[in-house]
Amino acid sequence: MTSVADWTLAPPPGRAAPLAAVDAYRVTQGDDxxxxxxxxxxxxxxxxxxxxxxxxxxxxxxFVVESVLQAVALAYGRPARLRELRSIRFLAPLLAGDELRLDVRIRGEVAKGGCARQDGATAVQLTAVVDV
Incomplete structure (x- = not known):
């Protein structure tokens, strides 16, 4: 895992989560x-x-989608629920030994973004509607 001083280690997921899908996260609040x-x-x-x-x-x-939901839940400090997966594109595989690097922007109820591998290759792009 990348060591960055301003990252927060993720706590274990709640009982309903199938696995811990986030090791560390950081949140930035913009105007909208x-x-x-x-x-x-x-x-x-x-x-x-x-x-x-x-x-x-x-x-x-x-489980990439689960990583997104867990990251959104950590950002808001409460559970997140997927209402709709509007689009998802799988562009490169995530293999054992890879680090999933997620970057999602949430406006209202719409979460857009995706993840890349540590080599910079975009692995997944998605748009989802979430309840938080």
Whole structure:
């Protein structure tokens, strides 16, 4: 995980969360939006990699969405619920050993952004409607 002094370590998720999908995060409040950045190290022993796919484990897209929801919840200090996934594009795989680098901007109920790998390649772009 990237070591940055102004990042906050994420607490363990609540009981309903399937996994911890954020290691550290930071929040910036703008005039009309909230920006949340998050990091998550995809470890080789990650449960979510099992069977997806044998020989070349890929971090499943549904857990990228879970990372977004957990990051939004951390930014607002309360649970976030996905109401609608308006669009999602998977552009590059996230593999064991990669670091997911999330950057999402929330305006009202719309969250837009995505994540990249540590090499800078954009892995996912999405637009979602969330309740916080």
């Amino acid at each position: 939006e909230v920006r949340v950045e998050a990091r998550f190290a995809i470890r080789h022993d990650e449960e979510t990699l099992r069977g997806h796919f044998p020989g070349l484990p890929i971090y499943p897209g549904v």
